[in-house]
Amino acid sequence: MRGDQRTVGEQSRKEGGKIFGAGSRNTIVISILVKDGSDSHEVHYHDIGDYLSRDDKLNILCDKESVLNIDWRTILPDGNNDWINQRDQKYLSYPPLADENNSIFGIKDIGIVTNRDSWVSNFSEINVAKNVKTMIDNYNFEVDKLEKLSDDIDIKNLSSFVTNDESKISWAASLKMAAVRHEKMNYDSGSILLSMYRPFTKKYLYRARILNERTRKSFQTFPTPDSDNLFINISGAGTKNEFSSLITRELLDMNALYPGRNFPRYIYEISGLFNDRIDNISNDDEFYYVYGVLHSPVYRKRYANDLKKDLPRIPLLKNKEKYVEIGRRLADLHLNYEKQPSWEGVDFQISEPNYHVKKMKHPKKDELDTIIYNDSITINNIPERAYEYIVNGRPAIEWIIDQYQVKTDKKSGITDDPNEFSDDPKYILNLLLSVITVSMRTLELINELPKFEVQE
Structure with a gap:
């Protein structure tokens, strides 16, 4: 039935409405176990589907009336003992990013965990x-x-x-x-x-x-x-x-x-x-090749189940040099995300030179082409396509809106004010404009990746 509301962004929209309404956050599964005394043991599965509201899902159940009217898919475990979200068996032959003898990188890390x-x-x-x-x-x-x-x-x-x-x-x-x-x-x-x-x-x-x-x-x-x-x-x-x-x-x-x-x-x-x-890692070309491959939509879709369960494995692709090139250009764009020029057509209105931000927002939930920066500044003509560049379940633009606001932690009483980060009063405004450009350019570069063809 889906309904996992602990996700964010596009994945949350795919999960659809909360099955039990307000307060429920978990994925809901209806399990029907049949004991008939036979030696026939089968598992049948049905996924309700993406982007459905709570009412949509409940109406589907009402319309089916019986388990006999549901289009079941018979599933068998694969070599990894996965029943659903099964992995590509050939994928396991590719070198992993880390942790094995033929790994691409020597070590990996988890980053910083503060707990405070x-x-x-x-x-x-x-x-x-x-x-x-x-x-x-x-x-x-x-x-x-x-x-x-x-x-x-x-x-x-x-x-x-x-x-x-x-x-x-x-x-x-x-x-x-x-x-x-x-x-x-x-x-x-x-x-x-x-x-x-x-x-x-x-x-x-x-x-x-x-x-x-x-x-x-x-x-x-x-x-x-x-x-x-x-x-x-x-x-x-x-x-x-x-x-x-x-x-x-x-x-x-x-x-x-x-x-x-x-x-x-x-x-x-x-x-x-x-x-x-x-x-x-062996050299720069390998480093940027990995970054290019990891941005391939075909790679992410084909190996989506594997990527949720283990470290990425990287196949050797035809047109490797092009993946290296695009990987370098993506890296340069993402490393220098603060320095990008404003995207053509995006403009902003300033009633007075006040660049202090409290909390940015859209005028309405679905009015993505406009961001109200503060009482004095409004940004207009943002391409809706820019919101298709998603990092960790949320458009890059929405990360800026979410993070660059004044917040006071309830437990410690400590205030975190993004206006104090830079001596440049326009830093946050320019950052937002830059990330719009980063989003559009990232999508363009991804489209330039060559056909995803694994060398046999």
Whole structure:
């Protein structure tokens, strides 16, 4: 019956209406089990279909009246023991991006997981420093208390001995373990770096092994704030949305392409005071070839079931050089997304020079050609086709609308204001105009990809 409302964007629209109305979010399945004493064991399946409202789905059931009137599809498990969403068996012969002997990349990572975003991530570098210093002071105060108490304190009963006021501190597993060990923290200004918090949304991040729940291999791929690297980021196995890929210079928050995986161009070998940068893939052409293939609509559709269950595998295609070329051009476009000129025909009206944004919006839900930037600025003539460029289930344009608004976290009370990110008052307006162009140019470049033909 579909109805999974934990998805976003196009995938959410495909899932259609909530089966049980307000409050229901899960996919609903009707299972009919028949016990007839025979040795005939079969599984029959029917998918209600895409883009149907709740009423559409219920009307279909009413019209069918009986299971005998439904067009069932008999299904058998494949070699992977998949009953539905079966995978292409030949696909398994292609080299994977990582984790096997014939992998294309040496290592992969999951990106940054903080479990306390409001404290360690912010559009303002000054506010990140202030918030982190406050939390470290509060944490160290709690450790001082613990040192005077019984040694029988562990993670399970820690909350009985420390403050649980989330306006002072945000606890998670790594921080609790450090507190039980009576391990104190010191603030380090050199731990602030620029990260990609969400697609096309940069924020300042305080990266530290205890204050971030998981940093995994990030120090190996991006050891210092001024490190130089490139990352092909993908939505990993288990994603509820259609497959996505986005290249960045910055470390990506795992939730940006949830559940995110990244494949760095380089690895840093740290020895003493020196960081030696070595290849994590054979060469640049292979790197951009991967990026080109991952953007192929045919690839994404043909191997959609595989991409939801495991790391991508990359076939050797005819016209490989063209995939390398388009991959490079896509990478250049996505890496320099802030610097694109306004798309021809898109214009904006300014009643007064006020570029401060609170929350952008469309005049109406389906009026996509217009965005009200603020009370003084309206952007017009946005091509509706631009919304077809989707990253992690949401059009790139909608990521800008969603992320670039003033928000106050209810638990911590911390405000995150995108107007504080840049000294350029027009930064957010120009960013929105640039991402419209990025969306259109991405679609054009994808259309330039040659025919998807696997070399036998």
